[in-house]
Amino acid sequence: MAEKLTPFHITILVYMTQSGIIIFTLPRQLAEYFGTNGWLFMVPCFVISSLNIYLISLVYHMGKGRSIFLILEQSISKVVLYPLYIGLSSVWLIFGCMIGKKYVLLFQMISFPTTNPMIFKLAIDLLALLLLTKGIYTISKATTVFFWVTIWMYLLLLGFIPNFQWVRLTPFIFKEGHDMVRGGLDIYTAFLGYELSLLYLPYMDHKKKSMRGVYAGNTILSVAYISFAFICFGFFSLGQLKKLLYPLLDLLAFIQLPFVERLENLLYGFFLFLILVTVVMYWWAAAESVQRILPRANISILCSILVGISFVVSYIPTTLDQVNTWIMYLSYAATGIAFGLPLLLVVLLLVQRKRRNSYA
Amino acid sequence: MGRDQKTTPSLQHILQQFDQCADLSRRNFPEIRVDIVYFPHLVSSKLLTDEILEPFARPQGDKIEQLLEQSQFVFQADVKKVVVGILGGSVAIFHMDQVYMLDAYGPETRSLVQSETETIITGPHDSFVESASTNLSLIRRRIKSSHLKVIRCSVGEISKTDVYILYIKGIANLEYVEELQKRIQRIEIDAINEGAMLSQFIEDNPNSVFPQFLTTERPDAAESKLEGGKIITIIDNSPTAISAPASFFEFFSSPDDYYQRWALGTALRLLRYSALLITIIFTAMYVSITTYHYEMIPEALLRTLAESRTRVPFPPVYEALLMETMIELLREAGARLPTKIGQTIGIVGGIVIGQAAVQAGLTSNILIIAVASSAIASFVIPSYMMSASIRLVRFGLIILAGIWGNMGLSMGVALLIIHLSSLTSLGSSYLSPVAPMKGTDWKDVFIRAPFALLKTRPSQTRTPNTIRQKMRK
Incomplete structure (x- = not known):
């Protein structure tokens, strides 16, 4: 029996791909760019990402669940498409790689300042490769377990409610911010990951309402981000939030149990599961694109080569600042892909439909 | 005489096959020209007496043919099958040029006793035997x-x-x-x-x-x-x-769960999953915290931990591996030795590990607690096979925690999850009903819900008949 991705697994995959490294800095970025009640900016982000998912669902319905590669290849010559595939896979591959590198550098900063971060990077890449070569169904199964292992952490937010003060939210909206357009773009990247659902289309169970899974995943993420940002704005003052480099770590460090404290050391490890899924999904998307160019290539060898390339590339940026710059530009490109690719596909599908009607 | 000569080649052939098999028994009934060949330890002596020895011992002329026509005697022309039949506990009866087989399989077996590896408190106590x-x-x-x-x-x-x-x-x-x-x-x-x-x-x-x-x-x-x-x-x-x-989760349930009240069954299931967590990460956490993350210990506990480790000359990872190996040695020795000596090993081991190792400065007191808790927790898992596998995996996690602290631990857990996700059992997911997710099955996996709620069979079986209970209350 051929396995299919059920709406539930799509929900989990989308949510887990979306939740990534940005959560460490999100409240600070919101405070910096949007000032007071910056958390409210997450609401328009949610609406925009939902509209983007609507575009993807149009591709799904108009293309009747066909793979996006089939839709593209039906209308555009391979000479044009191959560079596009290479472009897509490059962005996705290096984006995934930089997310991994940022996580490693953060971890190195917290716990192992003297160790070469590339050793950690190698270990994480090998883990990701192991999962990558197992295929999308095993990835989805592992992701479901990772989801249950990590989702409980949002319950920790309840522990901050006694220290939450409404007065810290202030009655003002978006005051003391700056550069909101750039900030908006930067923060929107926190929602990226849903665009990979374009590639799930052939693996979805067409008998079920699979696209709802994508909406649900995005909604879970939005609720999680909004509640997290909201708690942060009521827990820290605006000035404090602007100064904290990684507010999430400070928030976690606040938790004290009778037998253990400074929980951020332990909980940071749990974020590995979220990062791993994000990295694996972007690499999986990259591998899917390259496979269209090399359909006969052995998938394990192909994945190993891609991961090898990304590992070499990850040597280039050495500091957190450099990695942040790479991530910023790559996330702009990924946002462009998130909107541009489904738009292109919808146009192609309209043309194909028109052509079919004129032949009939 | 002529008849004897006709049966002899077949009998000879079979005897030749079993040449140098001293345990093979052959009996001869010359009056009725019958030879029987069998392994006495494979056949039921009662059946042999009732079906063959007694009827054949009283010769009744040519009535032997009628006797052999009874349904329990199966005519067999294939020599290979005769050999296999004898090996399988049948009695081969050679009469004239024909061979009949009587299935008299009934070797001595162990009587039904209680299972030693899967003991339960309430419920039936019989267990499978070697037959x-x-x-x-x-x-x-x-x-x-x-x-x-x-x-x-x-x-x-x-x-x-x-x-x-x-x-x-x-x-x-x-x-x-x-x-x-x-x-x-x-x-x-x-x-x-x-x-x-x-x-x-x-x-x-x-x-x-x-x-x-x-x-x-x-x-x-x-x-x-x-x-x-x-x-x-x-x-x-x-x-x-x-x-x-x-499924992986099936190994954490015991028949006991259904024989007890559902609340107790649920508590036991939850206890076993906690035991799984403790077995896997407790010692590794000790290694990770005492090697790299001392800041995680609250001040009140820090002094005790530091004092306990002052005399220990090894890094925590060696200390933990040493003690874990010691526990495994004790467990293995206890399993192999007769019960009475096994108890002695337990006492000696307890003293060596509990007192002498600490006094000699080889390990810290707190590690003893961690190692012992994780060993005890591993025995809570009802399946011996699963418990042994998890104990082995624990060593890998301890080493990873010794290398990279909490991150090593996380990597180890991730590796474990990836491996478990890739496993299948008869082609179905090993992590069912968590991945693929089947929420309805959870009430008989993580908890033991009241029987009124356990209406369906596990989805992993892909059964054509999902409903197992129709009672409303």
Whole structure:
């Protein structure tokens, strides 16, 4: 029996791909760019990402669940498409790689300042490769377990409610911010990951309402981000939030149990599961694109080569600042892909439909 | 005389086959020109007396032909089958030029006793023994239904061990039955000695540290698996039955859970999952915290921990590995030795580990607590196979925690999850019902909900008959 991705697994995959490294800095970025009640900016982000998912669902319905590669290849010559595939896979591959590198550098900063971060990077890449070569169904199964292992952490937010003060939210909206357009773009990247659902289309169970899974995943993420940002704005003052480099770590460090404290050391490890899924999904998307160019290539060898390339590339940026710059530009490109690719596909599908009607 | 000459070649041939088999018995009834050949230790002496010795001892002329026409005597012309039959506990009866077989299989077997590996507090105490027919009877007497089907196969070029595949027609998925049968028939080996050994030949991933089929010695467990839509495999000469397909979470339930009140059953299940966590990460956490993350210890506890470690000259990872190895040595020694000496080992080990190692400055007190808790927790897991696998995995996590602290621990857990996700049992997900997610099954996996709520069979079995209970209240 051929396995299919059920709406539930799509929900989990989308949510887990979306939740990534940005959560460490999100409240600070919101405070910096949007000032007071910056958390409210997450609401328009949610609406925009939902509209983007609507575009993807149009591709799904108009293309009747066909793979996006089939839709593209039906209308555009391979000479044009191959560079596009290479472009897509490059962005996705290096984006995934930089997310991994940022996580490693953060971890190195917290716990192992003297160790070469590339050793950690190698270990994480090998883990990701192991999962990558197992295929999308095993990835989805592992992701479901990772989801249950990590989702409980949002319950920790309840522990901050006694220290939450409404007065810290202030009655003002978006005051003391700056550069909101750039900030908006930067923060929107926190929602990226849903665009990979374009590639799930052939693996979805067409008998079920699979696209709802994508909406649900995005909604879970939005609720999680909004509640997290909201708690942060009521827990820290605006000035404090602007100064904290990684507010999430400070928030976690606040938790004290009778037998253990400074929980951020332990909980940071749990974020590995979220990062791993994000990295694996972007690499999986990259591998899917390259496979269209090399359909006969052995998938394990192909994945190993891609991961090898990304590992070499990850040597280039050495500091957190450099990695942040790479991530910023790559996330702009990924946002462009998130909107541009489904738009292109919808146009192609309209043309194909028109052509079919004129032949009939 | 002529008749004797006719039967002799066939008899000679069989005797030649069993040349130098001193345990073969041959008896002769010259008055009725009958020879019988059998292994006395394989046949039931009562059956032999009632069916052969007594009737054949009173010669009644040519009535012997009429006697041999009775249905229990099966005519056999194939010499190979005669040999196999004798080896399988039949009595070969040579009369004139013809051979008849009487199935008189009934060797001495161990009596039904309580299982030592799967003990329970309430519920039936009988367990499987080494005789497949006894084991089959233990199941048949529990499931009085003609839908309980049994497929017989033979495995082992030399041992020719009988293997029985049991399933309930209409409940079990026949695709799984066919797949299992195919896998068993594909085995090419000289002998299979045990059920757990057979399961390694038919598992989806034989190289994994985790068992992919559940093994049980309890007939009530086998019965409930059958009724849940699973397939049971029984092997002759083994008290271990195999249940397939299996899920990772199935190894954490015990028949006891259903015999106790649901609240207690639920508490026990939750306790076992906590035990899993403790077994896997407790010692590794100790290593991680005392090596890299001292800041995680609250001030009040820090002094005690620091004092306890002041005399220990090794890094925590060596200290932990030393103690874990010691515990494993004790466990293995306790398992191999007779019960009385085993107790001595326990006491000696307890003193060595509990006191002497700390006083000698080899380990810290707190590590002893961590190692002991994690060892005790591992024994809470009802399946010995799973418990042993998890104990082995723990060593890997301790080493990773020793190298990279909490990050190493996280990497180890991630690796474990990735590995478990890639495993399948008879082609179905090993992590069912978590991945793929089947929320309705959770109430009989993580908790033991009241019977009124346990209405469906596990989804992993892909059973055509999902409803197992229709009671409203």
